[in-house]
Amino acid sequence: MRPKRQVPDSQRDRPRSASSRNSTRRRGLAYWLGRAWAHWTYARHVEPHWLEVTRWQLPLANWPEALDGLRIAHLTDFHVGRRVPLSLLVEAVDLANAQKPHLIALTGDFVHAGRGYVEQVAEVLSRLRAPLGVVAVLGNHDFAKRTRLGWAHSGLPLRIEAALRQRGVRVLRNEAWQVERNGAAFYVVGVDDLWSGRCDVQAAFRGIPAQAPCLLLAHHPQTIERLAGHRAILTLSGHTHGGQVNWPGLGPLFLGGKMRRWATGLFHQRNGWLYVNRGVGYGLRLRYRARPEVAVFTLLSRNENRLAHGRHL
């Protein structure tokens, strides 16, 4: 709050001239413009590249004791292109590696538009290091490029998939991968983006035993509503970019409907936990109270002495 200006007693009842009133108005306007400029500069030039590592401890009911403490780094929504520099992706990769994760999950929107940056993005992502590997699904921007005539499918998903696979990233397209560690096993299930029209949950879960612990990678958080009886103890998503601009009192300005509630964070759903990551890149270079994020989860087998809910450290 602005400190109240003290007025000397001698001036208190003196009538103010028109020029004095104008000067007060000018000062108020200058103050308002200064604040607006500072907010704009911060949202445009500081926050979009100010990466944050968020850490979560997550006790899971169906998580094997042998896998207690498994650490997963989650990155999403890179949107590399003319606006988002490759250097931001390099920084995110370095931050993820520094967390020493056992597994790294990537949930799509590797490029913003078209094929131009596919090889460069894949090259940077090839530097990710985790003993169990790096696993990915595709996002809506990986399926199509916006043109004057609408959205053009141009073999883009196949090109991204091939570029990532050549560099050792396992790309899951409506399929599951069984991971074994310390004599226990779990599944990582990955689906194509919901908006692509190619998301097939049934195919992705096919053949997985009913009680097996599953992690789901799905670019769009609303995929969790299409699970049709399948259960994932943790779903990792992105897509929202945290709303990008979270104005106090108004919430995420660029999101509507249910997506406003799911803008970012950890949610407990009927089908298990859902995490919506704020992502690394952006469409429009503007972030306010929605910093770009690398999320790290430590999965704990549930134990009475442990926390009953997810906890952000």
Ligand SMILES: [Fe+2]
């Ligand atoms: Fe995105």
